[in-house]
Amino acid sequence: MNVIDRTIGVISPNAALKRQVARQKLSIMNSGYSHHGASRTKKSLLGWMFGGGSPKEDIEDNIQVLRERSRDLYMGTPIATSAIKTLRTNVVGGGLRLKSQIDYEFLGLSDEEAEKLETTIEREFSLWADSVNCDLARLNNFYELQQLIFLSSLMCGDAFALLPYTQRIGMPYDLRIQLIEADRVCDPYYKKGYNNISAGIECNDNGEITAYHIANFHPLSTYRSNSTWTRVEAFGEKTGRRNVIHIMESERIGQRRGVPILAPVIEALKQLGRYTEAELMAAVISGMFTVFIESKSNSEEAPLGSMIPEDEEVDGGDENSYELGNGAIVALGEGETAKETNPGRPNTAFDGFIASVCKQIGAALEIPHDLLLKQFNASYSASRAALLEAWKMFRMRRIWLSNDFCQPIYEEWLSEAVAKSRIYAPGFFDSPIIKKAYCNAEWSGPSQGQLDPVKEANAAVIRVENCFSTRAKETIELTGGDFVKNNRQRIKEEKMRQELLALNKKEVQL
Incomplete structure (x- = not known):
């Protein structure tokens, strides 16, 4: 406080206090975003509880809850199921198919030689990909594995695949695909506290992913024979071979684990599911006609025509409970009166409200609401614009899936095919650029x-x-x-x- 302020404080303390308050307000009035989104004085923003952290605090520490809630929504909320299956059907469909595109000019091949080699590669790949022998569990072929890992990555945020080798009778190729659900890649009990391991992924000092820690059991399973982990190196130490395929959409720098696609709309979907269930129950109750009879006698005989079959009673053992039924007649005791209630269902505003909320959910998921709800009531131009916008996202995710899953597996398979002399590719193992020329391919999906x-x-x-x-x-x-x-x-x-x-x-x- 300067001399002037002290003098004013002696003469008029209130005036000195006002000067001090004004000075404090001036000190916090900055420029730029402090007047808008970063303001700490606007009443509209004073109640905003916010905070932030690194990708570990914001994502990895919350990922388990997000996974379980997303899977629960997929299993029980129709709009959530529609969103995920719409993505699966349009991005993967029946599977992304291989179209070999050899760089024949670089390899010095003629058009006829390149076409013949591409046909041979596609025929040999179909021998492996069309069979369930490509799956370590022998349940799905390569194209069914595509939709499974894509579906799992949407629900759980990410998914993993290992590429072991196993010999099988009648199959000339030994490469197998082993899918790993996201929950199984987690921190080992004996490694907790290690700074280089987070959410089951091990990194070196440079931030490079070096290994994955995979539980030999499902952490959410109630039946487990043992609680051990296997450390799988991301790339072979001597060969540089890719041992683990990690399917994930990154949204933060330094992020190690993916976020379920439903994460931003979990609350909206859950509330929408509750509202739908409440409206459905109200409509069911409104459709039931039940007669209540007030009796002044103590007769224990049931009124004429009253009948709710015992096998349909929900809480028949509760004396204080009266059940509604289709055309049921229920006797009331002396002094008890039933008043008519009309829930007013079906609710005429239900459809409009659902559509309004789905517009916001669809915008967050990049799925137009008419595609999300499978309702195409707009004009041709509007519907086409919506589909074109959706297909920008579908193509983007298809490219990601082909680059991160299909292409690495294809290159691993082609390496085995060349090594076993089933495909003749001179110089394949001599130079990385020659190998890339042979491995060029396109992956096409549903139109x-x-x-x-x-x-x-x-x-x-x-x-x-x-x-x-x-x-x-x-x-x-x-x-x-x-x-x-x-x-x-x-x-x-x-x-x-x-x-x-x-x-x-x-x-x-x-």
């Missing part, structure tokens, strides 16, 4: 579909004729097919058709 097939087909023709696209690409986009195979089949069909026309013409002349 986008068309709201108006005629308009979509005409647009494809225009793009091809103006060299904006190719016939091969448009075939994949429109039908998910293969232009080369389609063209070869069309040639056969046209030849057969011409032969049939010639034969009919000859018969007419005779």
